[in-house]
Amino acid sequence: xxxxxxxxxxxxxxxxxxxxxxxxxxxxxxxxxxxxxxxxxxxxxxxxxxxxxxxxxxxxxxxxxxxxxxxxxxxxxxxxxxxxxxxxxxxxxxxxxxxxxxxxxxxxxxxxxxxxxxxxxxxxxxxxxxxxxxxxxxxxxxxxxxxxxxxxxxxxxxxxxxxxxxxxxxxxxxxxxxxxxxxxxxxxxxxxxxxxxxxxxxxxxxxxxxxxxxxxxxxxxxxxxxxxxxxxxxxxxxxxxxxxxxxxxxxxxxxxxxxxxxxxxxxxxxxxxxxxxxxxxxxxxxxxxxxxxxxxxxxxxxxxxxxxxxxxxxxxxxxxxxxxxxxxxxxxxxxxxxxxxxxxxxxxxxxxxxxxxxxxxxxxxxxxxxxxxxxxxxxxxxxxxxxxxxxxxxxxxxxxxxxxxxxxxxxxxxxxxxxxxxxxxxxxxxxxxxxxxxxxxxxxxxxx
Amino acid sequence: xxxxxxxxxxxxxxxxxxxxxxxxxxxxxxxxxxxxxxxxxxxxxxxxxxxxxxxxxxxxxxxxxxxxxxxxxxxxxxxxxxxxxxxxxxxxxxxxxxxxxxxxxxxxxxxxxxxxxxxxxxxxxxxxxxxxxxxxxxxxxxxxxxxxxxxxxxxxxxxxxxxxxxxxxxxxxxxxxxxxxxxxxxxxxxxxxxxxxxxxxxxxxxxxxxxxxxxxxxxxxxxxxxxxxxxxxxxxxxxxxxxxxxxxxxxxxxxxxxxxxxxxxxxxxxxxxxxxxxxxxxxxxxxxxxxxxxxxxxxxxxxxxxxxxxxxxxxxxxxxxxxxxxxxxxxxxxxxxxxxxxxxxxxxxxxxxxxxxxxxxxxxxxxxxxxxxxxxxxxxxxxxxxxxxxxxxxxxxxxxxxxxxxxxxxxxxxxxxxxxxxxxxxxxxxxxxxxxxxxxxxxxxxxxxx
Numbered sequence: 001x002x003x004x005x006x007x008x009x010x011x012x013x014x015x016x017x018x019x020x021x022x023x024x025x026x027x028x029x030x031x032x033x034x035x036x037x038x039x040x041x042x043x044x045x046x047x048x049x050x051x052x053x054x055x056x057x058x059x060x061x062x063x064x065x066x067x068x069x070x071x072x073x074x075x076x077x078x079x080x081x082x083x084x085x086x087x088x089x090x091x092x093x094x095x096x097x098x099x100x101x102x103x104x105x106x107x108x109x110x111x112x113x114x115x116x117x118x119x120x121x122x123x124x125x126x127x128x129x130x131x132x133x134x135x136x137x138x139x140x141x142x143x144x145x146x147x148x149x150x151x152x153x154x155x156x157x158x159x160x161x162x163x164x165x166x167x168x169x170x171x172x173x174x175x176x177x178x179x180x181x182x183x184x185x186x187x188x189x190x191x192x193x194x195x196x197x198x199x200x201x202x203x204x205x206x207x208x209x210x211x212x213x214x215x216x217x218x219x220x221x222x223x224x225x226x227x228x229x230x231x232x233x234x235x236x237x238x239x240x241x242x243x244x245x246x247x248x249x250x251x252x253x254x255x256x257x258x259x260x261x262x263x264x265x266x267x268x269x270x271x272x273x274x275x276x277x278x279x280x281x282x283x284x285x286x287x288x289x290x291x292x293x294x295x296x297x298x299x300x301x302x303x304x305x306x307x308x309x310x311x312x313x314x315x316x317x318x319x320x321x322x323x324x325x326x327x328x329x330x331x332x333x334x335x336x337x338x339x340x341x342x343x344x345x346x347x348x349x350x351x352x353x354x355x356x357x358x359x360x361x362x363x364x365x366x367x368x369x370x371x372x373x374x375x376x377x378x379x380x381x382x383x384x385x386x387x388x389x390x391x392x393x394x395x396x397x398x399x400x401x402x403x404x405x406x407x408x409x410x411x412x413x414x415x416x417x418x419x420x421x422x423x424x425x426x427x428x429x430x431x432x433x434x435x436x437x438x439x440x441x442x443x444x445x446x447x448x
Numbered sequence: 449x450x451x452x453x454x455x456x457x458x459x460x461x462x463x464x465x466x467x468x469x470x471x472x473x474x475x476x477x478x479x480x481x482x483x484x485x486x487x488x489x490x491x492x493x494x495x496x497x498x499x500x501x502x503x504x505x506x507x508x509x510x511x512x513x514x515x516x517x518x519x520x521x522x523x524x525x526x527x528x529x530x531x532x533x534x535x536x537x538x539x540x541x542x543x544x545x546x547x548x549x550x551x552x553x554x555x556x557x558x559x560x561x562x563x564x565x566x567x568x569x570x571x572x573x574x575x576x577x578x579x580x581x582x583x584x585x586x587x588x589x590x591x592x593x594x595x596x597x598x599x600x601x602x603x604x605x606x607x608x609x610x611x612x613x614x615x616x617x618x619x620x621x622x623x624x625x626x627x628x629x630x631x632x633x634x635x636x637x638x639x640x641x642x643x644x645x646x647x648x649x650x651x652x653x654x655x656x657x658x659x660x661x662x663x664x665x666x667x668x669x670x671x672x673x674x675x676x677x678x679x680x681x682x683x684x685x686x687x688x689x690x691x692x693x694x695x696x697x698x699x700x701x702x703x704x705x706x707x708x709x710x711x712x713x714x715x716x717x718x719x720x721x722x723x724x725x726x727x728x729x730x731x732x733x734x735x736x737x738x739x740x741x742x743x744x745x746x747x748x749x750x751x752x753x754x755x756x757x758x759x760x761x762x763x764x765x766x767x768x769x770x771x772x773x774x775x776x777x778x779x780x781x782x783x784x785x786x787x788x789x790x791x792x793x794x795x796x797x798x799x800x801x802x803x804x805x806x807x808x809x810x811x812x813x814x815x816x817x818x819x820x821x822x823x824x825x826x827x828x829x830x831x832x833x834x835x836x837x838x839x840x841x842x843x844x845x846x847x848x849x850x851x852x853x854x855x856x857x858x859x860x861x862x863x864x865x866x867x868x869x870x871x872x873x874x875x876x877x878x879x880x881x882x883x884x885x886x887x888x889x890x891x892x893x894x895x896x897x898x
Contacts, residue, residue: 026764100510317764
């Protein structure tokens with residue numbers, strides 16, 4: 001009880017203690033924000049891959065037919081919830097006179113892909129419709145419908161980093177032309193007979209894709225798998241694909257599921273496609289997280305470095321606590337001597353100051369956590385404000401991929417930082433506490 | 449004189465001062481190291497960007513391009529501020545190794561006149577086999593008479609863990625089939641419906657290592673005229689997509705760009721009514737920094753954000769200096785009383801403690817700078833040792849186009865950091881100094897206080 005009274009009295013009387021609390025709070029807030037933003041970015045990056053690709057991606061070096069059989073086999077394994085076939089081709093998209101953009105063209109089955117990825121939620125027109133997404137029948141002439149990335153159609157406003165969604169929606173129904181290439185004579189054994197041919201695909205924009213992933217939105221065009229195949233390879237009646245995007249059942253380990261999918265693929269490729277082992281081995285089965293792993297590892301490394309740098313600098317908070325407690329101990333020597341003369345042991349005296357250090361650390365950490373959490377949660381509003389008032393646009397989707405700053409608080413890091421800050425405050429208070437414990441009442445309280 | 453003596457004495461006798469100095473030194477050390485590395489990276493990136501684009505770009509984002517560029521090149525040649533100008537075509541196409549056509553990749557294809565381009569940019573230094581012989585850049589080693597292509601280095605070679613390429617593995621002799629989609633001046637496919645593309649085979653002649661990841665990993669260079677043919681820009685009214693410009697020494701990019709922009713406006717007005725003149729409207733004139741703002745801007749902002757964070761960190765250093773000086777002034781109240789009683793003025797006391805604070809800042813800053821300099825001097829060796837023994841690299845060189853960690857300390861940074869160190873000390877000491885100046889000798893020297 002006496003300790004509590006003394007702590008309260010010191011807090012009340014020695015306002016300088018508030019400085020140490022502020023320093024601890026500042027350090028905790030800074031580290032909380034840095035850790036949360038980086039962890040949030042890493043999480044958003046990983047989630048973005050899952051949203052766009054699914055949990056697992058099977059890619060083959062060579063296009064293959066019979067993918068329906070493969071999907072049926074995969075769905076029978078019990079680990080796959082849904083799978084969608086896709087195919088990829090680079091191309092040029094002509095939006096209007098003189099307006100030609102380089103794009104990545106994806107042949108998809110929208111209904112299936114929507115079960116694997118977050119495609120439906122990213123379609124501006126169809127996201128709120130109850131039925132599954134489709135390329136629709138917007139074109140009265142019965143031509144192809146296609147989805148186009150929002151960034152292909154427009155540039156975000158430089159000041160706000162936002163797209164003019166209304167203007168983009170007005171482009172739905174517009175007819176555009178895709179120019180792509182296909183290799184003719186792939187069946188031929190003589191490579192010289194294989195020649196690229198230009199293919200033009202007219203289609204109507206039936207919806208606009210806005211995933212929030214800048215790069216993806218800026219270069220993606222989706223067309224019906226069947227329609228694209230027929231136009232790129234008009235001589236063939238068989239639809240071929242080069243990738244299968246897969247969603248794993250909830251609760252199933254994705255790594256184990258990927259191994260199972262690989263085994264199924266190998267069996268399928270050997271038995272159904274009659275591929276040689278070399279070609280079979282050319283296919284890859286990777287999880288969405290594995291695709292990002294190397295880059296994210298580097299981001300984690302940068303986070304570690306930043307936390308180390310700020311952690312080292314924040315050691316000065318320990319020095320501050322030491323200075324302030326040293327000052328208090330020097331000023332309160334008479335109090336200490338009286339406590340000792342009343343029967344307090346050296347350990348108990350030391351504990352008064354160590355405990356006080358812990359209180360300062362805890363209070364500072366709590367305040368710092370509060371500030372850090374509030375800052376992190378509201379970082380988009382703060383950034384918007386800075387952008388509007390000072391013209392300082394710190395976050396740009398073209399650089400950081402996402403249109404919003406990930407603002408999830410990393411509570412694990414917050415807990416670690418809080419514990420470390422409290423320990424640091426105790427370390428700062430340790431030497432003054434020892435000094436207080438060694439005080440000899442006879443020297444302090446003598447008459448002279 | 450007494451100020452100097454007392455300040456030195458306090459510094460030596462009051463060991464708590466070392467803590468303030470230590471914190472200032474630590475802060476300065478961290479700031480100088482981090483800012484040097486960060487600024488070095490930004491400066492290096494800017495340097496590489498400028499080496500790639502020259503000083504100014506007259507260009508359009510449309511793949512259709514714009515006409516009458518040859519006439520404008522003549523206008524530029526006559527300009528007193530322009531040293532050289534080079535037309536450039538930037539388009540996209542399919543690039544495939546002829547032995548593996550199915551694995552065609554969609555890449556950016558740039559068409560250049562090597563001699564002109566070498567005068568404007570430093571592409572010559574980015575080449576490996578024709579370094580500083582850019583005029584022969586498109587001559588394949590296999591046969592100089594064959595059409596050659598320069599591949600972005602990361603397209604054909606892998607970086608090792610030290611960020612180096614083994615050019616022994618360069619695909620000399622390899623042929624690539626370039627497939628372009630020729631467009632009319634209206635952006636429509638040329639010969640639409642014929643199912644034809646422009647295809648031509650080029651032979652590997654060199655690699656381009658610009659140090660810019662996007663360019664090294666996604667650009668193929670072809671001779672200007674040949675790409676012009678491939679993408680339908682040749683013909684009676686030839687087109688290009690950009691003109692890169694280099695200014696004469698002494699002309700700043702801003703001044704030069706302003707002049708080129710004026711010339712372009714006049715030129716555009718003069719072309720009004722001519723065929724395809726509407727394509728000139730989409731052309732903009734930008735200095736190199738504005739042209740590459742999308743990549744340079746964020747790096748500069750990150751620098752700014754880091755500075756803001758270090759300002760927050762400096763607050764703690766201010767607190768520490770405050771506490772230390774508060775204690776010293778408290779302990780030395782009698783000294784102050786005596787000084788005042790023998791005639792020292794308030795300004796004298798302020799001078800004494802301000803000098804003391806400045807000394808703390810100078811020494812702390814000096815130690816921090818020295819430590820930072822030594823650390824930066826050894827930083828690459830230290831990283832090498834860490835990589836050798838613990839497999840740790842600050843940046844994975846196989847992933848990032850970063851060479852050595854930048855360790856050239858900028859004089860500007862040193863001056864700013866040193867001034868800030870002294871400023872932080874003075875700011876922290878301000879309140880205790882004023883308190884010292886207000887001390888009344890009669891209160892500190894009365895018998896009861898003694």
